Amino acid sequence: MEHPTPSRRKFLAATANLASAGWIAMNWPQIAAAAEHAGHAGHASSDTTAPPATLKTLTAAEAAEVDAIANQIVPGGATPGARDARVIYFIDNALGSFFAGQLPAFREGLAEFQSAYAAKNGGARFSAAPEAQQTAWLQQVDKTPFFTAVRRLTVLGLLAWPKYGGNHDNLGWKLIGVEDNHSWSPPFGYYDTDYAGFQPYPGTKPYTAEGAV
Amino acid sequence: MDARKTYKTSETVDFVVVGSGASGGIMARELSRAGHSVVVMEQGPRMAPQDFEHDELKYRLLSGITNSPITNPQTFRSDESKTAERMEGRNALTYARIVGGSSAHFNANFWRLHEIDFIEGSRWGPIPGADLVDWPITYDELEPYYTKVEWEVGVSGLAGASPFDPWRSKPYPMPPMPVKSSGVLFERGGRKLGLHPFPAPMAINSVFYKNRPPCVQCGLCGGFGCEVQAKSSSVWTVIPEAEATGKCEVRSESYVFRIGMDRGGRATGVHYYDRDRKEQFQKARAVVVCANGAETPKLLLNSATSGFEQGLANSSGVVGRYLMFNKGGGAQARFEHPLNEYKGANVTRVIHDFYDSDPKRGFYGGGGFDARSGGPLTWGQSVPKDTPAWGPGFKEYLESYTYWMNCSGHGTSLPQATNRVDIDPELKDDWGVPAIRVTYKDHPDDVKHANWQVQRAAEIMDAAGAKQIVAEPVGEARGGVHLLGTCRMGNDPQRSVIDKYHRTHDVRNLFLCDGSSMVTSGRGQPTQTIEALAFRAAEHIARFARANEI
Numbered sequence: 148m149e150h151p152t153p154s155r156r157k158f159l160a161a162t163a164n165l166a167s168a169g170w171i172a173m174n175w176p177q178i179a180a181a182a183e184h185a186g187h188a189g190h191a192s193s194d195t196t197a198p199p200a201t202l203k204t205l206t207a208a209e210a211a212e213v214d215a216i217a218n219q220i221v222p223g224g225a226t227p228g229a230r231d232a233r234v235i236y237f238i239d240n241a242l243g244s245f246f247a248g249q250l251p252a253f254r255e256g257l258a259e260f261q262s263a264y265a266a267k268n269g270g271a272r273f274s275a276a277p278e279a280q281q282t283a284w285l286q287q288v289d290k291t292p293f294f295t296a297v298r299r300l301t302v303l304g305l306l307a308w309p310k311y312g313g314n315h316d317n318l319g320w321k322l323i324g325v326e327d328n329h330s331w332s333p334p335f336g337y338y339d340t341d342y343a344g345f346q347p348y349p350g351t352k353p354y355t356a357e358g359a360v
Numbered sequence: 361m362d363a364r365k366t367y368k369t370s371e372t373v374d375f376v377v378v379g380s381g382a383s384g385g386i387m388a389r390e391l392s393r394a395g396h397s398v399v400v401m402e403q404g405p406r407m408a409p410q411d412f413e414h415d416e417l418k419y420r421l422l423s424g425i426t427n428s429p430i431t432n433p434q435t436f437r438s439d440e441s442k443t444a445e446r447m448e449g450r451n452a453l454t455y456a457r458i459v460g461g462s463s464a465h466f467n468a469n470f471w472r473l474h475e476i477d478f479i480e481g482s483r484w485g486p487i488p489g490a491d492l493v494d495w496p497i498t499y500d501e502l503e504p505y506y507t508k509v510e511w512e513v514g515v516s517g518l519a520g521a522s523p524f525d526p527w528r529s530k531p532y533p534m535p536p537m538p539v540k541s542s543g544v545l546f547e548r549g550g551r552k553l554g555l556h557p558f559p560a561p562m563a564i565n566s567v568f569y570k571n572r573p574p575c576v577q578c579g580l581c582g583g584f585g586c587e588v589q590a591k592s593s594s595v596w597t598v599i600p601e602a603e604a605t606g607k608c609e610v611r612s613e614s615y616v617f618r619i620g621m622d623r624g625g626r627a628t629g630v631h632y633y634d635r636d637r638k639e640q641f642q643k644a645r646a647v648v649v650c651a652n653g654a655e656t657p658k659l660l661l662n663s664a665t666s667g668f669e670q671g672l673a674n675s676s677g678v679v680g681r682y683l684m685f686n687k688g689g690g691a692q693a694r695f696e697h698p699l700n701e702y703k704g705a706n707v708t709r710v711i712h713d714f715y716d717s718d719p720k721r722g723f724y725g726g727g728g729f730d731a732r733s734g735g736p737l738t739w740g741q742s743v744p745k746d747t748p749a750w751g752p753g754f755k756e757y758l759e760s761y762t763y764w765m766n767c768s769g770h771g772t773s774l775p776q777a778t779n780r781v782d783i784d785p786e787l788k789d790d791w792g793v794p795a796i797r798v799t800y801k802d803h804p805d806d807v808k809h810a811n812w813q814v815q816r817a818a819e820i821m822d823a824a825g826a827k828q829i830v831a832e833p834v835g836e837a838r839g840g841v842h843l844l845g846t847c848r849m850g851n852d853p854q855r856s857v858i859d860k861y862h863r864t865h866d867v868r869n870l871f872l873c874d875g876s877s878m879v880t881s882g883r884g885q886p887t888q889t890i891e892a893l894a895f896r897a898a899e900h901i902a903r904f905a906r907a908n909e910i
Contacts, residue, residue: 220750221758228755245422282751289750298750302740305758307417323761325702325736330576335704336541336762337697345521345539345547348556353521354531360518 199236199312204243204250208272209257210235215274216260216294217301219281227318229301237304237313238297249296256293263288366609369642373397374905376630376644378616378659381461382887383874383894384650385594386513389601390898391648392608396905399609399642400602401632403655404457406612407464407595412585416737419583421449425465427457431790434654436798436838444784444797452798452839453654453781459612460585460595462652462841463887467582467706468563468591470515471728471885472506472892474526475499476716480880484717487724490774490803491682495879496851496860497896499526505892513891514569514592517561524556524712534566536708537575541699542765543708546731549767549824550711560707560730563592563887572596577704580735614640617793619647619663619672619870627870633791646869646910648862648901650894653683653843653875657781658796660847660857660872673864673872676854679847680782682775683800684881685840688727689810690768691831692744693821698762701733714816715883717772725809727771727883729817736761744830767821769813770884773837773844774803781846802837810834842886847876861904862897869910873897 202210217229217238229235242250264273264284273281288294304313306320314320317327334340347353353360367373374396377387384400392398404425418424429451435444436452456465476483481493507530509515519531536559539547543560550557564581565574575590589596602608613635620628620641629643649656657680661671671679711729718726740758748754784797811834818831850856853865858877864870873894875886882889904910 221755222752224752226755226759285750299741303417303421303737306737306740308415311417320736322755323736323740323758324698324700325761330578331703332577333538333540333704335577336699336701338541338544338695338699339539342539342544345518345536345559347521348523351520351523353518355518355535356531356533 196310198310198315199240200233201236202239204239209254210239211274212257212261212272213238213297215281216285216297217304219278219285220298220301221305226322229305231315232305232313232318232322233315234301234304234313237307237311238300240312241300241303246300253293253296256291256296260288260291260293364603364609365606367397367399367642369640372629372643372645373399374645375399376401376642376647378630378647378649379461379651379655379874380459380599380610380612381456381594381650381652381874382463382890384461385463385598385602386891386894387648387650387873387898388608388610389598389605390895391902392602392605394898394902394905395607396902397607398602399611399644400599401614401616401630401642402459402461402610402612403615404459404612406459406610407585409587409589412587414578414580414584416580416735419465420735420738425456425458425585426454427451432457432795433787433789434796434798435784435787436800438799438801438836440778440799444799446787447838450839452800453796453843454839454841455652455654455843458585458595459599459610460593463593464585464595465583466563466591466593466887467732469707469730469885470509470517470561470563470888471710471883472526472528473499473502473882473889474524474715477880477882480717484724487774487805490724490776490805492724492774493850493855493879496849502889502892502896503527503529505895506888508895509888509891512895513563513597514565514572515561515563515888516566518559521558522556522710522712524715532561534569536560537562537564537566537705538577539708540701540704540731542701542731542733545695545699545765545824546709546711546729546767546820549820549822550709552823553819555711555713555820557709557711560710562705562707564705565590565592570597575705579702579704581706583735615791615793616651616659617662617791619649619659621663621665621668621672621867625667625867627867637791646871646901646905648871648873650872650874653846654781654796656872656874656876657846658783661783662794668866673847673857673866673870675866676857678855678857681777681780682845682848683779683781683798684773684775684842684844684878685837686770686842686844686881686884686886687773687802687806687810687834687837688769688771688884689812689814689817689834690729690766691814691817691821691829692764692766693824693826693830694760694763694828695765695825696763696827699765700762701765702736702762707732711820714813721809721812723805723808723812724774725772725805725812727769727809727813729767729769729813729820732766732768733764734766739764744828745832767817769810769817771806771809771813772883773806773881775845775848775880776803798839800837800839807834807836842875842881842884844875844878844881844886847872848879849877850879861900862893863904871897871901
């Protein structure tokens with residue numbers, strides 16, 4: 148902890164601008180620890196347990212199919228997709244722990260998905276098919292509960308904390324434009340950059356603890 | 361803090377307060393400051409600042425700090441003719457199950473009720489299917505306590521900015537929070553339409569106040585605890601102050617499941633499960649239940665005993681009835697440039713032009729609007745109509761996250777006797793305590809008003825220059841987080857559960873104060889009212905105690 152992370156330094160600076168020096172001195176260790184711990188990847192990266200990066204629940208064959216579906220839901224290319232964000236490790240982790248209750252239905256859905264695909268394609272595996280063929284097949288099954296479940300897990304895996312296995316290297320957050328930080332200060336976005344201040348309405352007299360504004 | 365006061369269960373304390381949230385925390389502070397011995401019972405654990413995380417998955421989807429549908433399940437049905445069933449992955453009624461209660465995870469929107477909220481029964485007369493009545497108190501009676509909340513608990517805002525504000529005796533102690541892009545756009549659209557957007561009153565420190573720092577604009581308020589303690593949650597405000605009296609113990613992981621009664625019809629204390637799930641009994645001279653609009657009626661109904669066969673304090677049959685949520689409708693809008701709504705406290709601008717109900721609309725209902733945002737994980741789960749749900753088109757949508765905002769309407773829910781919390785005939789929770797059954801169906805006017813709000817929100821976003829607006833019809837409510845009305849206050853013991861001082865009509869030393877006390881729903885942000893009621897109730901309860909009238 149003697150070498151504060153950049154985000155922590157930024158947090159300290161932001162807080163120091165606003166709070167009294169005496170208060171900071173008294174409360175800093177506790178607040179800093181809380182912010183550090185509560186942060187996004189600040190937490191994940193300081194966590195001693197590495198995010199799951201091996202399969203523990205699904206078989207390799209099952210995972211290959213699910214990974215192929217996930218990567219059609221959020222495809223890679225010019226920007227990272229589900230595969231780059233290692234969403235499959237999130238899905239595997241989720242189905243083996245906090246969503247374990249969903250595993251039997253998920254497996255059943257996957258088996259049906261596979262056998263339906265194989266029946267129409269001479270016993271082939273979905274994950275081995277060319278992209279265009281995968282897309283065409285998914286268009287036929289994208290209303291099934293199984294596809295809906297994979298879609299939900301894919302989005303969660305993309306955007307949940309990296310410690311759950313997905314969102315590798317914050318790729319999911321980067322994709323949607325979210326920077327990983329503990330604290331922010333104005334301006335937050337494009338439209339508040341040049342805000343002129345609140346103009347009172349005729350007939351109103353806004354006032355604060357210091358008096359009229 | 362190292363030597364917090366503790367009491368033995370065999371000691372008869374002056375008060376047991378059940379619940380440590382918005383009202384329970386205030387009750388504990390006020391009663392202990394008045395010199396009484398107080399034990400606060402909290403179902404959930406006590407979390408230190410460093411225990412709170414910005415983990416959207418855990419907090420929003422895995423019941424990280426809320427009542428879990430796995431360990432604390434409920435059932436739901438839309439009307440009495442149906443068999444209530446457990447809902448997939450969630451409970452109908454959600455609250456934070458930690459020290460600080462829902463004040464620990466709220467968004468911190470602090471709207472006072474307006475004068476009209478207290479007198480709508482006489483203003484509008486009977487509404488078919490509803491039981492809209494006046495409160496037994498007025499805005500004028502509650503005003504000093506609203507002010508007390510703002511100064512004692514800590515609220516930022518700009519007094520006098522909204523032409524629709526009720527009168528106030530003092531300004532806010534802190535200036536408003538810095539505006540976000542959503543607030544700027546919302547204000548631009550609102551002003552263009554001749555409306556009056558104003559800086560949002562928030563129970564979040566905008567400056568250093570009461571030994572707590574200002575908000576660091578992390579962006580995750582609703583659903584999360586505030587680890588920097590800038591959010592004015594009971595756990596950072598009144599709870600430590602109650603403990604500082606040396607008269608108050610906050611007993612966490614202590615789940616009260618029955619109120620003890622003697623043959624004379626007086627409460628004797630509370631039966632609870634301790635952290636080892638061992639049954640205990642804490643003796644008390646009086647009991648104040650501040651457990652929220654779901655857990656308070658559940659506790660009373662589960663406390664049925666000889667002489668109180670329908671449940672405690674339920675001679676009226678009204679306990680658990682008139683459940684209200686705050687129905688509302690809004691729109692999402694996409695703009696040309698990034699707003700970055702994931703940064704900064706949730707809400708910065710509010711519109712109250714449509715607060716009052718207006719018979720010209722053809723239905724009862726009123727409310728307010730605000731500019732707000734959702735966390736990325738929640739946002740990514742659904743797509744607007746006509747946006748692909750997967751593939752390159754969906755990815756493009758995901759990439760537009762920072763360009764979106766919500767214009768949200770918050771409004772009235774009518775009190776209906778058929779909407780209720782009662783006890784499921786079969787389901788029990790992990791402790792073996794009979795579980796909540798919810799019966800709820802929106803009043804037709806609630807749905808009409810919510811959909812009317814959707815149209816207004818779309819107009820505001822259009823006037824703000826939105827490139828795309830998503831304004832979809834609002835469906836029937838199947839649960840909520842504003843848990844209101846289930847032990848309503850009133851002068852008539854046959855039609856209400858508590859009197860205007862929060863004493864139950866039936867049991868002299870049993871008081872209730874939380875969202876369940878509310879007679880009408882208000883317009884969407886109930887916490888400041890719950891806290892004002894708590895300050896007022898505590899003053900009266902302390903007065904009764906001094907006069908030996910408990």
